[in-house]
Amino acid sequence: xxxxxxxxxxxxxxxxxxxxxxxxxxxxxxxxxxxxxxxxxxxxxxxxxxxxxxxxxxxxxxxxxxxxxxxxxxxxxxxxxxxxxxxxxxxxxxxxxxxxxxxxxxxxxxxxxxxxxxxxxxxxxxxxxxxxxxxxxxxxxxxxxxxxxxxxxxxxxxxxxxxxxxxxxxxxxxxxxxxxxxxxxxxxxxxxxxxxxxxxxxxxxxxxxxxxxxxxxxxxxxxxxxxxxxxxxxxxxxxxxxxxxxxxxxxxxxxxxxxxxxxxxxxxxxxxxxxxxxxxxxxxxxxxxxxxxxxxxxxxxxxxxxxxxxxxxxxxxxxxxxxxxxxxxxxxxxxxxxxxxxxxxxxxxxxxxxxxxxxxxxxxxxxxxxxxxxxxxxxxxxxxxxxxxxxxxxxxxxxxxxxxxxxxxxxxxxxxxxxxxxxxxxxxxxxxxxxxxxxxxxxxxxxxxx
Ligand code: SF4
Ligand code: SF4
Numbered sequence: 001x002x003x004x005x006x007x008x009x010x011x012x013x014x015x016x017x018x019x020x021x022x023x024x025x026x027x028x029x030x031x032x033x034x035x036x037x038x039x040x041x042x043x044x045x046x047x048x049x050x051x052x053x054x055x056x057x058x059x060x061x062x063x064x065x066x067x068x069x070x071x072x073x074x075x076x077x078x079x080x081x082x083x084x085x086x087x088x089x090x091x092x093x094x095x096x097x098x099x100x101x102x103x104x105x106x107x108x109x110x111x112x113x114x115x116x117x118x119x120x121x122x123x124x125x126x127x128x129x130x131x132x133x134x135x136x137x138x139x140x141x142x143x144x145x146x147x148x149x150x151x152x153x154x155x156x157x158x159x160x161x162x163x164x165x166x167x168x169x170x171x172x173x174x175x176x177x178x179x180x181x182x183x184x185x186x187x188x189x190x191x192x193x194x195x196x197x198x199x200x201x202x203x204x205x206x207x208x209x210x211x212x213x214x215x216x217x218x219x220x221x222x223x224x225x226x227x228x229x230x231x232x233x234x235x236x237x238x239x240x241x242x243x244x245x246x247x248x249x250x251x252x253x254x255x256x257x258x259x260x261x262x263x264x265x266x267x268x269x270x271x272x273x274x275x276x277x278x279x280x281x282x283x284x285x286x287x288x289x290x291x292x293x294x295x296x297x298x299x300x301x302x303x304x305x306x307x308x309x310x311x312x313x314x315x316x317x318x319x320x321x322x323x324x325x326x327x328x329x330x331x332x333x334x335x336x337x338x339x340x341x342x343x344x345x346x347x348x349x350x351x352x353x354x355x356x357x358x359x360x361x362x363x364x365x366x367x368x369x370x371x372x373x374x375x376x377x378x379x380x381x382x383x384x385x386x387x388x389x390x391x392x393x394x395x396x397x398x399x400x401x402x403x404x405x406x407x408x409x410x411x412x413x414x415x416x417x418x419x420x421x422x423x424x425x426x427x428x429x430x431x432x433x434x435x436x437x438x439x440x441x442x443x444x445x446x447x448x449x450x
Contacts, residue, residue: 002060004060004064005052005060008049008052008053008064009053011071012046012052015041015045016045016046016049019039019041019042020038020042021410022034022038022410022435023038023039023042025408025411026038026435029241029242029405029406030242030245030443030444031436031443032443033435033436033440034436037434038435077423078424079421080423084340084422086343088338088340089304089366089373089375090372090373090375091206091298092369092371092372093208093371093372094208094371094372095207095210095211095212096208096371097213097215098211098212098214098225098289099114099118099213099221100125101216101380102383104215105118105125105129106388110133125381128381129381131385132384132388135385135388135389136388138387138393139151139155140388140391143388143390143391143392144389144390144391145249145250145390145392146250150251150449151391154250154253154254154257157254157257157258157260158257158260160264161257161260161285161286162287164261164264164265164268164283164285165285165286165287165288166218167268167272168218168267168283168288169271169283172279172281173276173278174278176277176279177277177278182332184332188200188202188270188273188331191269191270192235192270195265195266195269195270196237196262196265197236197237197266198237198238198313198315199235199302199315200233200302201233201235201297201300201301201302202234202300202331203231203232203300203334204232204333205227205231205326206299208292208295209232209291209295209296209299210227210291211290211291211292212225217287217288217290227291228328229280229281229282229326230327230328231328231329231331231333232291232296232299232324232326233331234296234302234322234324235263235266235297236263236302236311236313236320236322237262237263237320237321237323238319238320239255239259239319239320241404241405244398244404245443245445246442246443246445247394248357248390248394248396248442249442249445250449251446252392252393252399253392253393253395254449256393256395259321260285260286262321263321263322263323266323267283267284267285267323267325268283268285270325271283271325271327274327279328279329280327280328281327281329282326282327283324284323284324291324293323293324294310294311297311297324298311299336300333300334300336301335301336303342304338304339305375306318306376306401306403307349307350307352307361307362308361308376308398309375309376309377309378312401312403314339314415314419315407315415316403317398317403317404318401318403318404319401319404341418341420342403344425345402345418345425347365348426348429351400351401351402351432351433351438351439352400354438355396355400355439356383357386357394358379358382358385358386359382360382360386361376361379362376362377362378362379396442399442402432402436414428
């Protein structure tokens with residue numbers, strides 16, 4: 001066997017192994033299109049290798065030269081240092097009134113004092129809100145994806161979140177247990193992880209982290225919010241890939257409701273444990289927030305806010321749920337280092353835009369918002385109105401996001417390229433379209449919920 005033939009075997013062997021690993025991973029992830037395409041990649045690489053081994057020497061030399069040029073060109077292209085200046089996303093320079101948030105608006109009873117006061121102050125919201133009020137509603141009969149059998153599960157989870165939301169705060173132990181900040185930080189992070197959190201970060205609370213007025217949860221509607229806590233501990237829990245992939249159907253809301261419970265449980269335990277140490281602490285969980293969880297999580301170093309307005313974490317993308325604990329326990333803060341690769345990836349990728357059934361996600365670049373923030377701003381009215389029509393919390397944008405692929409060695413290899421090379425990011429956007437589809441169809445959910 002000649003040196004050229006051995007080189008072909010090595011190069012195509014690597015290709016075959018790569019495609020085979022990708023094909024098997026895709027099968028495991030229930031991604032039929034990627035499974036088939038990667039399988040074709042295995043066959044094509046094998047066929048080409050065999051053809052080249054049995055070709056005349058002149059053809060082998062020509063092919064080797066062409067292969068060398070392509071591989072060398074790809075290496076240079078991927079690792080060429082492209083100078084990019086991507087401005088950091090800016091937080092709002094003013095506080096958000098929680099009463100303006102869709103979930104707070106949705107729970108106001110027509111004719112109530114809150115209802116009349118709110119629409120007197122915000123007449124521009126009346127028409128869009130009346131439009132979602134005419135729809136069947138979340139987990140409600142008549143909605144297009146309503147399933148009386150499956151909806152029993154998210155209903156049960158939301159029931160438990162409601163119970164947890166009454167336990168977010170409590171009395172503080174009279175005697176303080178004093179320890180160094182580092183020890184406190186290591187303990188609260190370890191405790192959150194021990195109870196199921198994936199990532200945990202700490203930041204010093206800023207005014208824009210807090211809502212200005214109560215819109216829902218415990219407390220008086222419209223009361224000004226003054227937590228008086230110094231630190232925010234933010235953490236994520238993972239949402240199961242196979243359930244979220246079925247979005248916008250019922251399995252997706254089953255999973256998001258389940259993870260609201262998990263995040264809520266961890267936050268309530270963490271806050272109670274800190275109060276047992278003699279420091280005030282409050283959990284901020286679904287339905288009972290005083291802080292804007294994604295902003296706290298971003299500043300605690302857990303990720304960046306992407307095009308769809310969700311926190312994009314390094315290993316799970318937006319496929320997480322968040323909760324926060326605020327406290328005065330002395331803690332060490334984590335540094336927030338902006339990750340421009342996420343913003344750059346979102347600039348090139350528009351998958352959530354093309355897939356969103358309600359056309360609520362903006363295309364193009366980030367825009368300066370009236371509140372001073374620099375970001376993409378989704379149309380919350382259009383998104384929520386769609387939810388009330390289909391009866392679930394949709395989540396199609398989250399399901400198709402390239403960052404939401406499972407936390408596996410192959411996807412992590414791609415993630416690493418995405419962080420380090422601007423050219424790789426462009427290629428990764430295209431490859432995601434090729435292997436998973438520009439507008440992927442939801443794969444079938446696990447059999448027990450089908
Ligand atoms: S789908 Fe694409 S554009 Fe949308 S958030 Fe994910 S990476 Fe960004
Ligand atoms: S949840 Fe659904 S409707 Fe809302 S932005 Fe995402 S894809 Fe669009």
